[in-house]
Amino acid sequence: MPSNHIFGDMAPISRDFIGYGMNVPKVKWPNNARLALTFAINYEAGSERTVGFGDQSAETFGEFPAYGAPPKRDLAIESIFEYETRVAIWRILRTFEKYKIKTTFFAAAKTLETNLDAAKEIVRRGHEICSHGYRWIEHFTLTRDEEREVIRKAVASIEKTTGQRPMGWYCREPSENTIELLVEEGGFLYDSDVYNDDLPYYVKVGEKNFLLIPYTPDINDFHYFSNRFSNSEAFYQYLKDSFDLMYEEGRTQPKMMNVGLHVRISGRPGRTVAVERFLKYVKAKPKVWVARRIDIAKWWQDHYEPKQ
Numbered sequence: 334m335p336s337n338h339i340f341g342d343m344a345p346i347s348r349d350f351i352g353y354g355m356n357v358p359k360v361k362w363p364n365n366a367r368l369a370l371t372f373a374i375n376y377e378a379g380s381e382r383t384v385g386f387g388d389q390s391a392e393t394f395g396e397f398p399a400y401g402a403p404p405k406r407d408l409a410i411e412s413i414f415e416y417e418t419r420v421a422i423w424r425i426l427r428t429f430e431k432y433k434i435k436t437t438f439f440a441a442a443k444t445l446e447t448n449l450d451a452a453k454e455i456v457r458r459g460h461e462i463c464s465h466g467y468r469w470i471e472h473f474t475l476t477r478d479e480e481r482e483v484i485r486k487a488v489a490s491i492e493k494t495t496g497q498r499p500m501g502w503y504c505r506e507p508s509e510n511t512i513e514l515l516v517e518e519g520g521f522l523y524d525s526d527v528y529n530d531d532l533p534y535y536v537k538v539g540e541k542n543f544l545l546i547p548y549t550p551d552i553n554d555f556h557y558f559s560n561r562f563s564n565s566e567a568f569y570q571y572l573k574d575s576f577d578l579m580y581e582e583g584r585t586q587p588k589m590m591n592v593g594l595h596v597r598i599s600g601r602p603g604r605t606v607a608v609e610r611f612l613k614y615v616k617a618k619p620k621v622w623v624a625r626r627i628d629i630a631k632w633w634q635d636h637y638e639p640k641q
Contacts, residue, residue: 421600
């Protein structure tokens with residue numbers, strides 16, 4: 334793909350502002366689906382920032398309004414995260430089981446370690462585990478060697494906990510080294526640390542073509558905390574609006590739609606309502622392929638060759 338070079342005070346960097354452009358692939362999903370719909374469920378409790386784990390401050394991303402990052406344990410925030418593994422995970426699993434939908438869990442390895450029964454049940458029900466790192470941290474703060482070790486540690490932990498090696502990666506805050514290190518580690522089919530397209534695409538890493546499956550920052554329940562979605566009705570409407578437009582576009586140009594959920598957020602009863610309404614709406618529509626990210630990765634690699 335073409336790239337644009339940005340020059341400033343630093344060395345030139347390469348960024349792709351064109352993508353597929355006017356040459357969007359004529360995608361043919363399984364069963365001629367008009368849309369590939371994939372749910373990414375973030376599972377992070379027990380891996381968040383806390384002084385108890387040696388961090389400099391407590392986590393601030395939670396149900397309460399942010400009031401700074403205190404340099405001591407915040408027991409209220411810790412308790413909110415604990416709801417995720419104690420209660421919310423089971424509600425989320427029941428909800429998707431009801432509609433017979435398989436998802437991808439963006440799961441931090443340490444989170445899976447905190448509740449082994451839940452970790453095994455996620456896999457037993459057919460959901461994919463995509464590595465969300467060992468802990469939910471900013472990878473751009475790590476040195477190359479530190480990040481290499483974190484990737485290795487996350488893979489080993491998830492494999493031990495679930496019996497399956499993760500083949501996808503999403504750490505949310507990648508470094509400039511992340512993709513190279515994933516290729517170096519081996520065993521990964523895709524990375525989702527990009528938000529710049531409605532379709533998968535390849536990037537060149539050395540001599541290897543590596544697949545990126547974009548994620549979404551907008552169709553995402555964390556906006557309950559940014560006040561974009563003030564209640565479940567607002568989130569459901571945004572889910573439906575996004576789906577309806579992409580489903581209509583899919584008459585001529587099938588694309589991929591992401592939905593980002595967090596166990597501790599959408600696993601609260603008043604928010605699970607929005608998820609369930611959307612699942613019911615989607616299941617009533619023909620020609621929708623609801624797929625895990627690993628299924629999309631394998632389909633894309635089998636049917637679409639990298640451009641040379």
